[in-house]
Amino acid sequence: MNARGMFVSMKAQKIARLKNKEYRDAFVGSQISVGLPFQIRALREERGWKQSRLALEAGMLQPRISAMEKPGEAKFNLETLRRIASAFDVALVVRFVPFSELIDWSNKFNPDHFHVPNFAEELEGVDHDLEVGRELREVVGPSPAARMGGGLLSPRAAVWSAAWKTGQEALLCYSESWASSLTDSLKQMAGNAPKGCVPKGTVGVRRPPKRAKKKVLPATTEQVYLYLRAVA
Amino acid sequence: MSRFLDYVSPAGTNLIAEWYCGVSVNARAMFDDLLEILSKKAEWKKPEFKRLSDGLGEIRWKCDDKQHRVIGCSWKTPSGYLLLIGCTHKQQIYSPPDALVTADKRRRGLQFERKGNVCEHESPEDCTSKE
Numbered sequence: 404m405n406a407r408g409m410f411v412s413m414k415a416q417k418i419a420r421l422k423n424k425e426y427r428d429a430f431v432g433s434q435i436s437v438g439l440p441f442q443i444r445a446l447r448e449e450r451g452w453k454q455s456r457l458a459l460e461a462g463m464l465q466p467r468i469s470a471m472e473k474p475g476e477a478k479f480n481l482e483t484l485r486r487i488a489s490a491f492d493v494a495l496v497v498r499f500v501p502f503s504e505l506i507d508w509s510n511k512f513n514p515d516h517f518h519v520p521n522f523a524e525e526l527e528g529v530d531h532d533l534e535v536g537r538e539l540r541e542v543v544g545p546s547p548a549a550r551m552g553g554g555l556l557s558p559r560a561a562v563w564s565a566a567w568k569t570g571q572e573a574l575l576c577y578s579e580s581w582a583s584s585l586t587d588s589l590k591q592m593a594g595n596a597p598k599g600c601v602p603k604g605t606v607g608v609r610r611p612p613k614r615a616k617k618k619v620l621p622a623t624t625e626q627v628y629l630y631l632r633a634v635a
Numbered sequence: 636m637s638r639f640l641d642y643v644s645p646a647g648t649n650l651i652a653e654w655y656c657g658v659s660v661n662a663r664a665m666f667d668d669l670l671e672i673l674s675k676k677a678e679w680k681k682p683e684f685k686r687l688s689d690g691l692g693e694i695r696w697k698c699d700d701k702q703h704r705v706i707g708c709s710w711k712t713p714s715g716y717l718l719l720i721g722c723t724h725k726q727q728i729y730s731p732p733d734a735l736v737t738a739d740k741r742r743r744g745l746q747f748e749r750k751g752n753v754c755e756h757e758s759p760e761d762c763t764s765k766e
Contacts, residue, residue, distance in 0.1 A: 417667065419760040429664035437668040437696065440683075473682040475665055475697035509668070513675040 414510060421502060434509060437474045439484075444472045445517040446491050460490035492521035637674045639756035640710055640717045642741050649754060651705075654721035656762035662698040666705070667758050669696055691719075691738055704729065706738040710753065717742070717753055 420426050447457050447468075454468040461468070463486065471477040471487075481497065488495035520528075641651035655663055673679055673694065686692050687706070694705045702724040710717035719741045722734035729735060744750035 416758060416760065417671075420667070420758065423761065425660050426664060429660045430668075432661060433664040433668045436698075437665050437672065441672055469682075473697065474669060474695070476682075509671065512672070514672060515675065515677055 417506065421506070427502065431505065434505060435479060436477075438509065438512065439479055440472045440474050440476070441512075441514040442517060443468075443487060445514040446493070446519060447472075449518060450491070457487075457490055461486045491519070492523070493519045637676075637714050637716050638712075639670055639674065640715060640753045641756050642717060642719045642745075643752040643754050645744075645751050647752075649757065651718045651721060652757055652759050654705075656759055658703065658721070659699055660762075662696075662701075662703055663758065663762070665696050665698050666694075666703070669694055670756070670758075687735065689739060691735070691742070694718075695724075701725075704734070706734060708738075708742055717745075718756060 421430060443457075447454070452460075454472070455465045457463075458465040458468045463483075467477070471479070471483075477483075484495055484497075641649050643649050655666070658666075669683060673684065679692070683695055684692060685695060691706055691708050694707070696703050703721070704724050705718050705721045707716055707718040709715065719738040720734050723730045731737070741751060745753065
């Protein structure tokens with residue numbers, strides 16, 4: 404059995420086991436007692452911190468951090484998690500979800516590729532994108548919506564109006580690996596993309612074929628999104 | 636991606652599936668999660684995995700105030716990992732106490748005497764009748 408086959412088999416087995424209510428409840432618990440230790444360790448190691456540094460940042464003792472990184476060893480409460488989130492300067496989401504969402508999360512979770520940017524990192528990215536967005540706006544000019552008195556457009560309408568204005572074809576595509584980093588709005592935009600868009604893992608604005616030569620604006624998704632938000 | 640295999644006795648019983656059905660549902664769910672995470676990890680290390688002597692290793696987790704262990708070894712390919720025995724551990728003592736020796740015997744039996752067999756790892760869906 405190859406890796407893909409094994410993954411499919413594991414997933415099918417998991418779904419079958421979850422039909423049992425008792426197992427379902429245990430599965431929720433195990434996502435906390437097994438999943439969280441891996442998350443905490445991945446975040447700590449990503450920052451190059453030792454347990455003692457995390458302990459210092461979170462106002463805890465190092466042995467407690469050590470216990471929190473062992474599957475099943477620590478009993479987590481919300482206050483503890485809030486302090487850990489604060490130490491890493493990341494947000495914490497606690498909400499009730501359907502099982503499908505939890506399964507999806509557990510299937511996708513890989514501690515080797517678990518990256519949560521802290522607030523400063525996020526801000527850096529937004530500043531950069533805003534700058535590019537302003538440049539784009541200068542090149543392309545205001546959208547028809549903006550000229551008609553502004554007002555917010557749906558993301559899809561904004562894309563099309565921008566495309567109309569620039570005489571370019573908007574192509575929205577995204578790859579799975581990348582979708583996880585998209586905001587909900589971007590996902591919605593990408594989900595509304597027309598059939599036949601080029602699945603290259605990027606969102607971009609492209610010139611349609613057989614049109615007069617115009618400047619092509621290479622842009623990342625965030626840049627396009629921020630531009631659209633700026634002009635809408 | 637690692638691939639897990641179960642030890643099957645010469646009588647044809649999957650002893651890992653049997654052990655699995657003998658532990659609590661919480662321990663089962665945690666074990667399933669651990670295997671899933673380990674299968675994705677490039678490097679296995681403490682605290683969830685510990686290398687033992689003679690090429691054996693143990694997957695470790697705590698549930699219901701018990702330290703659970705599943706002892707195994709690499710099998711055939713670098714990504715294959717054979718689960719040999721499930722047990723608990725308290726104050727340096729395994730339960731059953733001969734878990735390490737049994738694991739080693741099972742591995743040697745497979746390697747040199749063609750005793751027993753291996754199969755793809757399976758976490759049985761319904762253990763209620765066996766609990």
